[in-house]
Amino acid sequence: MARTLINLPKSAKPGDTITIKTLISHPMETGFRPGADGRILPRNIVTHFVCRFEDEEIFRVELFPASAANPYLTFTWIATRSGRFSFTWRGDGGFDQTESAAITVA
Amino acid sequence: MAFLGLLLSGALAGAEPISPTERRSGFDQMSSEIQAMQRDDGANPGMLAVADGEDLWTKAPPSGRPACAGCHGAASSTMRGVATRYPAWDAQTQKPIDLQTRVNTCRREYQGVEPLAYESPDLLALTAFIAAQSRGLPMTPPDDPRLDPTRAEGRTLFEARQGQLGLSCAICHDDHWGRHLGAAVIPQGHPTGYPLYRLEWQGLGSLQRRLRNCLTGMRAEPFGYGAPEYIALELYLATRAAPLPLETPAVRP
Numbered sequence: 001m002a003r004t005l006i007n008l009p010k011s012a013k014p015g016d017t018i019t020i021k022t023l024i025s026h027p028m029e030t031g032f033r034p035g036a037d038g039r040i041l042p043r044n045i046v047t048h049f050v051c052r053f054e055d056e057e058i059f060r061v062e063l064f065p066a067s068a069a070n071p072y073l074t075f076t077w078i079a080t081r082s083g084r085f086s087f088t089w090r091g092d093g094g095f096d097q098t099e100s101a102a103i104t105v106a
Numbered sequence: 107m108a109f110l111g112l113l114l115s116g117a118l119a120g121a122e123p124i125s126p127t128e129r130r131s132g133f134d135q136m137s138s139e140i141q142a143m144q145r146d147d148g149a150n151p152g153m154l155a156v157a158d159g160e161d162l163w164t165k166a167p168p169s170g171r172p173a174c175a176g177c178h179g180a181a182s183s184t185m186r187g188v189a190t191r192y193p194a195w196d197a198q199t200q201k202p203i204d205l206q207t208r209v210n211t212c213r214r215e216y217q218g219v220e221p222l223a224y225e226s227p228d229l230l231a232l233t234a235f236i237a238a239q240s241r242g243l244p245m246t247p248p249d250d251p252r253l254d255p256t257r258a259e260g261r262t263l264f265e266a267r268q269g270q271l272g273l274s275c276a277i278c279h280d281d282h283w284g285r286h287l288g289a290a291v292i293p294q295g296h297p298t299g300y301p302l303y304r305l306e307w308q309g310l311g312s313l314q315r316r317l318r319n320c321l322t323g324m325r326a327e328p329f330g331y332g333a334p335e336y337i338a339l340e341l342y343l344a345t346r347a348a349p350l351p352l353e354t355p356a357v358r359p
Contacts, residue, residue: 003157007148021148028308069308070151 011104012079021074030065046091054083079105132293144357152303152355159235169218189237224331237354244349260342269326296347299356
């Protein structure tokens, strides 16, 4: 499991614009670089990121080589109601990780 | 020609250490984007390692002996200020040691497990976690006379010309800080943020890794990891940087 950091406010008022920040530890190996033995290292990047709020997709990203290691993604959301966010990173070699966080809107 | 000028002026001016009032962290010379990245724990990639370090702090080693937290308790109180005092005198080996060696000594003596390799992710994470507890506190190298010979040796190393280019650390970091070397601004070279996340490395690295980089850049032979020369340099650099605040985990370009 890769280490992730997810930052968002625990609570918000309806109509507030909140900022969600995500960081995941990942080498983001481009597939173009030689390793210590001179051979090209296989590509190993996060290719997709999706954020859902209570099963509704609110943010989606496709990533390509040339993204820096430990990709940092931040986006905003207008608070509507309380619920849970789920964050899913998918990538090469079957990389698949989901984390979640809750928010109270009142 | 510009480079020749740098060499000549270095030779003529001689190294004058930076006065305490003029000391500035490399943070001040970074772009506002990278400064924002370091300030924001949600964006600072060094915080990934700090979180790893927190896990290691509380996890019991396979030997069945206590975890770091078993002896030291909550790091937020017991480790606050500790990193500002390193390198420090180690009574057992009668030598100055840095924080990483301290962690490894603890592992061997009290946890009965193998020391972690230099620059291994676990050692960097633990060191970053411990050092992060002292964020914002001023560097306070111990006023211990037993450290003085090593500190003096560090200063000699810092001011000695080395490598094929005949440069010394002091020529860049004492005499020419704030000017450019290629496209990069030369910082004063204060070790206030280690272990730090370097964008060029795309990962966390120790001060020893950074010193090796500089030595390679001077076309000098870098010392091996854990060499006493690094401890001497680290000790002099800590004295030279006081009382700047500790920034771990810092971000640098």
